[in-house]
Amino acid sequence: MRERSYNFGYLDEATKRSLRRAILKSVAIPGHQIPFGSREMPIAFGWGTGALQINCALLGPTDTLKVIDQGADDTVNAISLKKFLHRMTGVRLTEQTSQASVIQTRHRIPETPLRAGQIMVYQVPIPEPLRFLEPREIETRKLHAYGEYGAMYLKLYEDLAHHGESKSSYDHPVTVNGYRLSAPSPIPKFDNPKLHHSPALQLFGAGREQRCYAIPPYTNVESLSFQDHPFRVQSWEQSCEQCGSNNSFLDELIVDDSGKRRFVCSDTDYCHQQLSKLL
Amino acid sequence: MFVSAKGGETAIENSIRLLAQRRRGDLSVEQVSSSQIVEQLGLAVDRVMAEAALWEPITAAHAIQQARGDLVEAVFLLRAWRTTLPRQAFSKALATENMRLERRISAIFKDIPGGQVLGPTFDYTHRLLEEIEEDPSPPSPPEQLHVEDLMRNVPTVARLLEDVDLMQRETPENSGHVPFDITRESIRFPADRDQRLQLLGRGDEGFLLSLAYSVQRGFGGNHPFVGELRVGWVMIEVELEELDLVISLGEVRITECQTVHQFISTSDQPPQFTRGYGLVVGHNERKAIAMAIVDRALRSKELGESIQFPAQDEEFVLAHLDNVQASGFVSHLKLPHHVDFQSELHLLRCLRAAHSAKTYSTSEGTEL
């Protein structure tokens, strides 16, 4: 099979430049959604094209890339994205959070704390936190422009009224830099605190919706809550069966037909690191 | 016996190999070629080019083959290919009035200047599945019509109505207006007509067809007439300003439809017919007509009509008509969502526990 050759990063230079300009704008206005001319990529819309385009625009030959999905490096989607980016850039790949200069992620933040100089790129399906309440773009733009965020608290109210706690166990909305309401992507609530004052640059890409946004390093990020119902994260009674960790997000696996369950770290790299410390 | 999802890389490679096998099928059967697809399945090629917004028949045929005949998948392939192509220049506006006509009909007048030409159409065939001959001789050519004889420079019926002031003229606001480019900027609402027509032109044929159907059945809009439908070849011309030269790159086949809708009147203008406009790459009448009907329905706001139905709802129609976006998002549900689902599971368990505590249930069972 004849392999075509492509420009570094698949996209042409003009497109990459326009994307980088959009990214710079988003860094300048933390949490605010910046429209960009999203292109069709060889990976389907809804499967990470926003984050993919950001990486195509940002990756350079000296970068080291990690790609995770649901916390794991070896799930099929993460592998597929990694293969594509590697083919188009030739960058070094790694599974270790600490070794990566760029991390593309779907639905989780690694347990290993990030450092200054690293870039997290999040895959975002629906960038608009108010979309559940208001399907129209024209109206949600106004709500953001006028800072009319009271209705977001309505969602919290409903959850408390019906469930006694916030039901949005993932994609729990946050206030960035003190005023802008943002969707952190469908990461579990457990990961929300990691957004706050992170030394890393955090970029969010929604290819299908054609929006990107950013949280610059060391930015205030607060999860939405009522004064009398402070934000709480999930916890488990169990610890990881492989490495014994008590403070990581655990995946629940069903291991046999009788419904027996195992709990294992969702972050595969973190689990390996913990395990190697024990051995 | 439960196995965790490791070995993802091997799984993917095997999956790709299996797909290649399926695509090739039985080795004793001859492999289909791109030129066969271009020649004999031309309407599939046209549809893929229209929705990919790219004129490259052989590449479109190749995409259809690679996609195993799944046309939405083929559109996806072609669009991704399109992303890699640099933008060199803009052509001049297509002179559809100068189209070399293969087919031209009007439903609003029995006779029109330039005449009506049926051209190649399924419309008057009887949909009887024909016997497929093993060694078919070439079909007998039609009387009279040869390629060189195609009409050109025939004014549209719409132009005739405009000239007697019965139809609104469509003139751009100012000659310096640069059309919106949906391939370079993110779409925005409210959408002007240039953005709208670009989106409709690339939109999924099925979606537009159903919306147009809904309009005709009473869900918005008024009774449409097909003012004119024309299919033929237009020349692509590029102006090189520095050299003061206009070059012709070649012809493409397009389908153009102008629908005529009931008249409106405003306080400062006498009543006139209004129009819908459909333009599709390749030969696709169904889509061109549907596009014109939906275009007109989306003009409701501009023309002061009340908006009540989906086909008139700009954000509803324009945000959902792209099948590459739609297909991607719908199929993304196949991606792992176990972290999100786990949260739901956890919550459900808590609620059930609270519920059974409330009803003092004493039964035992394994919670799954």
Next chain:
Amino acid sequence: MTFGYQPLLSTHKSSFYYGNQVGCHEISLEIVSGQFLAVVGESGSGKSTLLKMLAGEIEPSSGQITFQSDSYGKVDLTQLPEVRRRQLRRKEIGLVTQRPSDGLRMHISVGGNVAERVLVNGVRHYGQARELARHWLQKLELDLERMDELPTRFSIGMQQRVQIAKVLASSPRLLLLDEPTSGLDVSVQARLLDVLQQIVREQNLAVILVTHDLAVARMMSDSMVVMQNGRVVESGLTDQVLDDPQHAYTQLLTSSILPA
């Protein structure tokens, strides 16, 4: 027609045209706090168009609408920046639509609908928001046990009470009611109007009620304007207008009331 102090709302030759057609034409009226004004007319009279203009849902084609706002002082609603107009509509001016489903979020609980009105005005305390919702739902005689249910589980009459509770929760100065009881049974209507009347008196609200039902107008309002074909044909104290109508159209309307 004033009661001696500053009008809360006044319009000066406010008009709205649908293209060529007259919605309402050069309407000038005033209302003060505590005043209950009925706008009556048959369908097509322009009374709903007038209300929509006052509520800020449509922009007048001409004329001014002046409102005495607590937040912004005396303002011309037609000139006010959109962000402020929206703020007024959330707080000081309350619109009750004819169909409750137009004014409520049908997939949010009844309590949530009412609570939203204070959440959008800066309340960030769940207990407080819920307490306020309870207070107003109770005032409209709704069953507090059901405050977490969806509006669809209630009768239309009840949904209308929810809508009114919601609008009152922000302590508005001006209440705009668009045929709030049409479509309700007579007895349900009577009970609702009773409750409404009490609350209006308690809160010293200004109310503009649009209705085609003269009996409702008689029961609820102190003053009245009669509209026909987009214009005000007669205005004055309700009892005077109904007992001694001057304009031919008003006479026609009043003569068609069935005797009690």
